[in-house]
Amino acid sequence: MSLPDVLPLQPAYYNPQARVCAECRVRRFALFGALDEAALERIHGHIAELRLAPGESLYRMQEAGLAAYTVRAGVVRLERTNERGERRILRLAGRSDTIGMEAMLGQSYAADAVACTEVQVCCLPRSLLDELANDQPALMRDMMKRWQRALDDADEWLTELCTGPARRRVLRLLLKLSEFAEHDGEPVWLPARQEMSAMLDMTVETASRLISQLKREGVLTAHSQRSATLHMDALLQALRDSAQDEA
Amino acid sequence: MSLPDVLPLQPAYYNPQARVCAECRVRRFALFGALDEAALERIHGHIAELRLAPGESLYRMQEAGLAAYTVRAGVVRLERTNERGERRILRLAGRSDTIGMEAMLGQSYAADAVACTEVQVCCLPRSLLDELANDQPALMRDMMKRWQRALDDADEWLTELCTGPARRRVLRLLLKLSEFAEHDGEPVWLPARQEMSAMLDMTVETASRLISQLKREGVLTAHSQRSATLHMDALLQALRDSAQDEA
DNA sequence: CGCACAGTTGAGACTCATCAAACCACGTGG
DNA sequence: CCACGTGGTTTGATGAGTCTCAACTGTGCG
Numbered sequence: 180m181s182l183p184d185v186l187p188l189q190p191a192y193y194n195p196q197a198r199v200c201a202e203c204r205v206r207r208f209a210l211f212g213a214l215d216e217a218a219l220e221r222i223h224g225h226i227a228e229l230r231l232a233p234g235e236s237l238y239r240m241q242e243a244g245l246a247a248y249t250v251r252a253g254v255v256r257l258e259r260t261n262e263r264g265e266r267r268i269l270r271l272a273g274r275s276d277t278i279g280m281e282a283m284l285g286q287s288y289a290a291d292a293v294a295c296t297e298v299q300v301c302c303l304p305r306s307l308l309d310e311l312a313n314d315q316p317a318l319m320r321d322m323m324k325r326w327q328r329a330l331d332d333a334d335e336w337l338t339e340l341c342t343g344p345a346r347r348r349v350l351r352l353l354l355k356l357s358e359f360a361e362h363d364g365e366p367v368w369l370p371a372r373q374e375m376s377a378m379l380d381m382t383v384e385t386a387s388r389l390i391s392q393l394k395r396e397g398v399l400t401a402h403s404q405r406s407a408t409l410h411m412d413a414l415l416q417a418l419r420d421s422a423q424d425e426a
Numbered sequence: 427m428s429l430p431d432v433l434p435l436q437p438a439y440y441n442p443q444a445r446v447c448a449e450c451r452v453r454r455f456a457l458f459g460a461l462d463e464a465a466l467e468r469i470h471g472h473i474a475e476l477r478l479a480p481g482e483s484l485y486r487m488q489e490a491g492l493a494a495y496t497v498r499a500g501v502v503r504l505e506r507t508n509e510r511g512e513r514r515i516l517r518l519a520g521r522s523d524t525i526g527m528e529a530m531l532g533q534s535y536a537a538d539a540v541a542c543t544e545v546q547v548c549c550l551p552r553s554l555l556d557e558l559a560n561d562q563p564a565l566m567r568d569m570m571k572r573w574q575r576a577l578d579d580a581d582e583w584l585t586e587l588c589t590g591p592a593r594r595r596v597l598r599l600l601l602k603l604s605e606f607a608e609h610d611g612e613p614v615w616l617p618a619r620q621e622m623s624a625m626l627d628m629t630v631e632t633a634s635r636l637i638s639q640l641k642r643e644g645v646l647t648a649h650s651q652r653s654a655t656l657h658m659d660a661l662l663q664a665l666r667d668s669a670q671d672e673a
Numbered sequence: 674c675g676c677a678c679a680g681t682t683g684a685g686a687c688t689c690a691t692c693a694a695a696c697c698a699c700g701t702g703g
Numbered sequence: 704c705c706a707c708g709t710g711g712t713t714t715g716a717t718g719a720g721t722c723t724c725a726a727c728t729g730t731g732c733g
Binding site for chain 1: 506508509510512514516527528530531533536537555559563566567569570571573574576577578580581583584585588589627669
Binding site for chain 3: 371372373383384387388390391404
């Protein structure tokens with residue numbers, strides 16, 4: 180979760196944040212990956228780092244959007260609560276995902292954004308879009324790719340986690356959680372049952388039953404309430420099996 | 427479906443398509459709503475009209491994307507078919523929605539796009555994004571708003587049509603279909619039961635049962651297989667009721 | 674230690690899927 | 704024009720999967 184990477188020393192930066200950006204681990208994925216150091220300097224002051232503890236919220240639905248955020252570490256969930264107080268988790272965002280882009284268009288946020296784990300984000304202020312359009316029009320394309328990525332994620336979430344029997348949905352969720360791990364084999368963040376139920380549209384009891392069952396089957400091993408190791412071979416096999424018995 | 431609107435006469439257009447754009451009914455919603463006639467002239471040749479019959483497909487998933495499309499009339503569905511041949515409808519696009527924008531970023535299409543009704547679309551070629559970036563950078567913001575709108579639609583689809591008991595999902599689908607009608611009280615396009623099942627993740631039988639039941643309850647009256655009149659007061663009341671019995 | 678809250682497990686009810694059959698709309702060919 | 708076939712729709716009977724309600728267990732914290 181810390182940023183220990185030491186890059187080769189860069190020329191001195193006038194602004195400390197520019198240095199952070201230059202050294203950022205996710206830089207190659209990030210919006211400014213294509214920028215050289217001089218350009219980074221120009222947009223320096225606009226970007227701020229932010230850290231959140233699990234459960235803290237980054238912004239709330241319908242708030243006036245002040246900034247978009249790129250996730251540098253951790254997992255953030257986007258969720259909505261409808262009139263009747265039912266919560267639905269729309270999707271998860273991990274490293275190098277950008278959320279809250281509606282703010283850049285002057286719109287209010289379309290969902291709540293809440294930290295699932297410890298989280299670090301870069302704050303991209305509302306004005307950034309205008310600055311980019313003036314100074315670095317070539318980056319507008321990167322910006323649009325981010326929108327497209329969010330759309331792809333939304334579509335994938337819908338097709339993977341909203342269809343089929345409960346067991347398969349849980350398995351696919353675990354697969355998705357494995358994408359957020361830093362390395363293979365590393366413990367993954369395990370959502371609370373209530374969160375699972377809001378992601379997969381099932382009850383907490385069903386989520387609990389299925390997770391317990393998968394533990395017994397050796398698909399995962401929990402280390403604490405919020406952390407578990409996935410056994411990918413067993414997980415993938417279980418997914419194949421659950422596809423089999425359709426036929 | 428025709429374009430009878432007669433606008434005050436404009437100066438003669440060099441290009442017939444520019445005239446079509448200028449007179450387009452959806453112009454105020456559309457990408458070029460903000461352009462004056464001179465600017466329209468400049469991008470004239472890039473835009474082509476296209477008509478589709480119900481069931482015809484506009485593009486297919488993984489095809490190399492040649493163009494994005496703005497829907498001028500009719501309803502288009504975006505759908506995916508997974509490895510096992512199960513189809514899932516991701517969302518519907520109606521007048522003034524833009525689909526297939528991934529093509530403008532050089533990506534292949536992320537889903538199939540199929541006409542549900544008779545459809546008219548404007549074809550926005552892949553090169554348009556570059557042209558705009560050069561000639562009309564101010565329009566890039568409009569373009570991004572389109573991405574954001576697609577994202578909002580995706581989120582709404584997930585929260586409205588993928589949650590709760592089957593009956594409520596059907597009711598919400600009907601509500602959404604009413605948005606695609608030209609005027610209030612006009613017959614709406616009624617999906618085939620198989621399409622409903624792919625939208626709402628249920629079986630055709632369940633969809634059929636619920637639609638029949640709603641007919642008996644006077645929520646809708648079918649005129650033909652693919653067309654019905656919705657009785658909005660009854661529909662909205664039914665939705666309120668289905669919310670009630672949660673408590 | 675004991676409290677509060679999350680997770681687990683069980684029993685029964687209910688929704689929805691499955692399988693099967695009848696019905697209807699529509700196009701084709703006699 | 705009607706008989707017929709095809710494919711979508713409706714309806715019924717049954718069972719699997721999931722929800723609901725309830726009790727119990729485990730975890731973390733004061």
